[in-house]
Amino acid sequence: MTLEGKKIIIIGAGFGGLSLAIRLRARGAHVLILEKQAAPGGLAQQIKADGFTFDMGPSLITAPDVVNKVFQAAGKNMEDYLKLIPLDPYYRIYFHDGSFIDYSGDTEKMKEQLSAFNPKDGKNYEAFMETSRIMEDAVMKKGLGSKPIMTWWAMINFAPKAIRLGLILPAYTYVKRYFKDMRSRFIFSFHPLFIGGNPFKAPAVYQMIPWLEKEGGVHYMPGGMYSLINAFVNVFTEMGGEIHCSEPVKTILTKSGKVSGVQTASNQYPADIVVSNADFYHTYHDLIEPAIRKKWTEKKLKNMDYSMSCVLIYLGLNTKYEMLKHHTLIISRDYKRLIKDIFDRKRIPFDFSMYLHVPSKTEPEMAISGGESLYVLIPVANQLSGQNWGDFKEEFVNSVLHYLEHTFGLNDLKQHIVYQSVFTPEDFQTHRNNYLGAAWGVEPKLLQSAYFRPHNRSEDLDGLYLVGTSTHPGAGLPGTLMSAETTERVILNDLKEK
Numbered sequence: 001m002t003l004e005g006k007k008i009i010i011i012g013a014g015f016g017g018l019s020l021a022i023r024l025r026a027r028g029a030h031v032l033i034l035e036k037q038a039a040p041g042g043l044a045q046q047i048k049a050d051g052f053t054f055d056m057g058p059s060l061i062t063a064p065d066v067v068n069k070v071f072q073a074a075g076k077n078m079e080d081y082l083k084l085i086p087l088d089p090y091y092r093i094y095f096h097d098g099s100f101i102d103y104s105g106d107t108e109k110m111k112e113q114l115s116a117f118n119p120k121d122g123k124n125y126e127a128f129m130e131t132s133r134i135m136e137d138a139v140m141k142k143g144l145g146s147k148p149i150m151t152w153w154a155m156i157n158f159a160p161k162a163i164r165l166g167l168i169l170p171a172y173t174y175v176k177r178y179f180k181d182m183r184s185r186f187i188f189s190f191h192p193l194f195i196g197g198n199p200f201k202a203p204a205v206y207q208m209i210p211w212l213e214k215e216g217g218v219h220y221m222p223g224g225m226y227s228l229i230n231a232f233v234n235v236f237t238e239m240g241g242e243i244h245c246s247e248p249v250k251t252i253l254t255k256s257g258k259v260s261g262v263q264t265a266s267n268q269y270p271a272d273i274v275v276s277n278a279d280f281y282h283t284y285h286d287l288i289e290p291a292i293r294k295k296w297t298e299k300k301l302k303n304m305d306y307s308m309s310c311v312l313i314y315l316g317l318n319t320k321y322e323m324l325k326h327h328t329l330i331i332s333r334d335y336k337r338l339i340k341d342i343f344d345r346k347r348i349p350f351d352f353s354m355y356l357h358v359p360s361k362t363e364p365e366m367a368i369s370g371g372e373s374l375y376v377l378i379p380v381a382n383q384l385s386g387q388n389w390g391d392f393k394e395e396f397v398n399s400v401l402h403y404l405e406h407t408f409g410l411n412d413l414k415q416h417i418v419y420q421s422v423f424t425p426e427d428f429q430t431h432r433n434n435y436l437g438a439a440w441g442v443e444p445k446l447l448q449s450a451y452f453r454p455h456n457r458s459e460d461l462d463g464l465y466l467v468g469t470s471t472h473p474g475a476g477l478p479g480t481l482m483s484a485e486t487t488e489r490v491i492l493n494d495l496k497e498k
């Protein structure tokens with residue numbers, strides 16, 4: 001279906017906004033993206049300083065097929081824009097007792113390592129992966145994940161399949177059926193953390209990720225994740241799309257109960273359709289008059305649960321550490337208590353679990369010669385913690401660095417730091433407009449998934465749509481790109497019906 005003659009404004013140039021912009025422009029719409037920040041990319045911004053390059057947010061590429069579909073929608077070849085390098089292992093995961101696993105898609109290596117934890121775990125690996133495959137097939141290949149679920153009827157169609165596949169059980173509960181050792185249970189249930197969710201509450205649908213990783217691999221792009229942002233921007237602008245950066249939208253304008261455009265500090269832009277890629281709470285609370293919001297009232301917005309946040313420490317090092325892989329996870333002694341602190345008690349933990357990204361392991365040019373570009377991601381509670389990070393940042397960062405140097409074993413770490421910067425939950429709020437600094441938006445949990453997630457078509461305003469992390473199906477690069485496919489489908493159906 002062609003969208004010739006339609007004027008569409010997209011608020012935000014994250015992966016969601018950019019990929020939807022490409023899809024709609026490919027159908028002939030006039031598409032303008034208005035972005036608050038000085039550069040496109042959203043959470044996937046990049047820092048270049050003192051000879052080091054850091055992706056600020058996403059770092060792991062899974063599901064290259066989903067990425068490829070965006071290029072296909074534009075009639076382009078992904079290979080002309082991007083190179084993907086498969087990683088092996090996908091990650092190394094260290095446990096508090098010093099043991100570790102090199103997690104990959106290699107069945108024999110995985111069975112051998114899991115058997116060392118508990119012989120039953122090695123035996124059950126293939127049975128678990130088969131259920132992961134079935135979930136992935138239903139959600140990704142058969143399209144359960146990219147079908148809009150905005151009516152009870154769609155939910156009634158969706159629910160029996162989801163229940164049959166066990167998708168609605170809590171992730172950790174699901175995994176306990178297969179694995180005995182705490183370490184194995186962690187390895188196959190932590191994935192919700194990658195998208196801001198609580199592994200003890202997020203639905204088991206995320207257990208499709210181990211199969212997604214095994215089948216499609218985990219990849220790196222030379223230049224880092226920002227190469228994908230650059231590729232999307234290039235495709236979009238080559239097709240005649242427009243992006244205005246440093247132009248935050250202040251208000252979504254309406255006329256006779258329908259969207260009519262947007263207002264920025266300097267301009268008013270008329271539009272037939274507006275799509276928000278910005279944070280869900282920010283979109284409804286700050287950009288739409290309260291009188292228009294029948295569904296997303298103040299009370300409803302506040303009653304939603306928002307994801308965890310994180311502290312990111314970007315370190316330029318003048319040395320290398322053999323114990324780090326391209327992706328490394330370090331799991332704390334009391335992981336369950338840590339998750340409770342983050343999600344339930346909203347306390348800032350000092351018993352750290354963390355994720356380390358070292359792209360210079362694969363591409364040395366990301367760091368100075370002989371050095372390493374390292375980012376440390378420490379999951380923490382969102383700003384319901386009431387933490388003032390201005391005062392506290394230094395103390396927190398020092399204790400993380402102390403832990404890495406003296407407990408984990410990165411010898412003389414502090415001495416080797418030649419560049420350092422930090423991004424806190426407050427920065428997510430200020431720079432990205434993420435309510436409560438919740439870095440992954442609306443928390444992925446059962447009663448905030450599918451029908452219960454903010455819909456791709458606004459429930460409050462005709463002509464307004466959402467794309468990205470906080471709408472269906474959810475966060476993560478694959479989820480966000482699939483949300484663009486879903487929102488495109490909803491827009492096309494709505495226009496057909498008119």
Ligand SMILES: Cc1cc2nc3c(=O)[nH]c(=O)nc-3n(C[C@H](O)[C@H](O)[C@H](O)COP(=O)(O)OP(=O)(O)OC[C@H]3O[C@@H](n4cnc5c(N)ncnc54)[C@H](O)[C@@H]3O)c2cc1C
Pocket residue numbers: 011012013014015016017034035036037040041042043044056057058059060061062194195247248249250277278279282310312377431432433439440467468469470474475476477478480
């Ligand atoms: C630290 C971190 C690590 C992650 N790692 C991974 C990973 O390894 N792999 C993976 O698949 N996923 C990962 N994710 C998740 C992934 O990054 C996100 O799901 C995805 O980038 C979200 O894209 P988006 O388009 O929904 O939103 P965003 O990237 O948040 O983009 C929204 C855009 O809207 C703009 N905006 C906000 N308000 C306005 C306004 N009023 N006017 C104009 N513009 C506005 C913002 O500036 C921003 O550019 C990670 C997330 C984080 C936080």
